[in-house]
Amino acid sequence: MKQNFGKRLLGALAAGFVTLILCGPISGIRLDGYEFESQFKIPLLFAAAVTLLRLLSDFIPWERVQADSGELQPGPERFGALSRTAFALAIFLVAASLPLMGSKYLLSISIVALIYVLLGLGLNVVVGFAGLLDLGFVGFFAVGAYGYALGAKYLGLGFWGALPAAALTAGLFGAILGFPVLRMHGDYLAIVTLGFGEIIRLVLNNWLDFTGGPNGVDAPPPTFLGWEFKRSATQGGTPFHEVFHLDYSPLYLDSFVYLALLSVVGLSIYGVSRLRRMPIGRAWEALREDEIACRSLGLNHVAIKLSAFSIGASIGGLAGVFFAAYQGFVSPVSFTFFESALVLAIVVLGGMGSLVGVVLAALFLTLLPELLREFSDYRILVFGIAMVLIMIWRPRGLIRMRRPYFPQEGA
């Protein structure tokens, strides 16, 4: 046990050291005029965090699969349902206290990061679970975003009504995409879905009368129980700060969007992790592993594929609503292929199916470019190199998908 601890400490220190080397040059050096200014506070902080996490990782209740032995380890069951819930709740509360830091910048990048977490969760259902390579996922994001903006413009749809409506519409689009590609696999599927994403963008771009074309559409800011978060009410509600007799602060809107988004992300994580342990989720994974075997067991592969497409798409649609509500404006330029590629990178990097992995990868891939602001010219380059390196070192992604562990009978 003691020896074990020493080993663990060494491993943790090594991880911290590697972080220091990796992050040092990236975030530790700032250009100041013609001079380099070294700032080792940030990488040191990073390294300390990694070391600590690594050290504590054995006490964090998540399941792990031992490298490649194929043997599953007893995971969170070891910790019991109660401590797992407590752990999830603690993370949620810590995340929910972010607005208290009072930084608009921090809030806005966190919102963007969470939107990508949601997108990653959605695409993870399609690519990670069902194994259907979808390169047009941004299409569903667009459906959600435009669904809110256009719904508000033409139907007077509010933010809270738009969430389920957009999820349903995007889900329907997912099923529509699913039908023509039912018989396709791999590369062919990728090309067709790529086309589908582009078609949606082109329609949005060219249907001037309805979507405003390249000029985009305004999306109203979200409200809650009739409270508005602007300085003065524009949608017939009362401003939030007046209800509570507070001074106006532009942080209110961001905080509200952030908290609402965080809750939706939390619910989605719960929902998706439940789905995995339900017949439908197992069927998705079985379909990814072997479609022919699935059919021989009486599984209707058509229904299973369509359900994966539409559930994934509806999560993407939700992300779209938040995007539109937060930006206050949508236009086709936000929905290019690059976004699809980024979300796919999140899923692949995260470990194809691992929820923790997807969340971490989404945070990593959206927050890292923020930290790399000074290097904005090389951002995509660094990003690409990081992807290549990770694929070489960890071809299965950062975190390998964990499998539900079934304890021995009577144990």
Next chain:
Amino acid sequence: MASHTQALSRDPELLRVEQLSVRFGGIVALNKVNFTVQPGTITALIGPNGAGKTTAFNCITGFYKAHEGAIWLRDRDGQPQDMVQLQKGYFGGTHRVARAGIARTFQNIRLFSEMSVLENLLVAQHQLLNRNIISGIFQLPRFRASEAGALETARYWLKEVDLESSANLLAGSLPYGSQRRLEIARAMCTKPRLICLDEPAAGLNPRETEELAKLIQKLRGTHQVTVMVIEHDMSLVMGISDHVVVLNYGEVIASGPPDAVQKDPKVLSAYLGTEDEG
């Protein structure tokens, strides 16, 4: 009336294959094949490589559409049901044949390799479980009961094929012989009435083959399923089967009890390759 009952009892076959023909381009893989499978028997399908055995299985289990012919499976009420028709229509297909009660294994093992052994068996029970989304997300009692039952069935079959200790291993990490047994257990989890095993002994060592023979007999004896088996291992075939159908170049050249088939000159020449066929 009496003669009618007599006809039924004389001919209670579970599966009847009639005039089944399949062509791949110029190749005639099956040519007007006829045979029947009696309930509660072990029927072996043998023949040289490329004779069309797997093709026949693929038709019976709904993977290939026959160009001609019919495949009748007696349903639970004793009524013959045409499997070829089940594949047709937009909502038809292999899965409907499987749901009618035909399960199978594959010549090249097809497990869900990146899923655990137990999960493989849970997927197989998909049709029999509570698949309500709401019920599953909120883990309502109905859902829990259904999952607990599935887990129990899965464990039962793990015990039957002697893989209890591997429940939480990834299926792809099992040794070859265990994978074969797992595939049989998975097929059995669909609660079939007819199970089609495509070369289950391929790649097994003699001891494993012996255990497999016992397992197949147990499927028929204890679990009351009818077994069809394609096999090249003649001692296994002759040891366990009640009825043997011999295919050669897509045609049935002999069928009957194993000892009779074994002596049939047409069968001998097909296997030894002499040229005295008519």
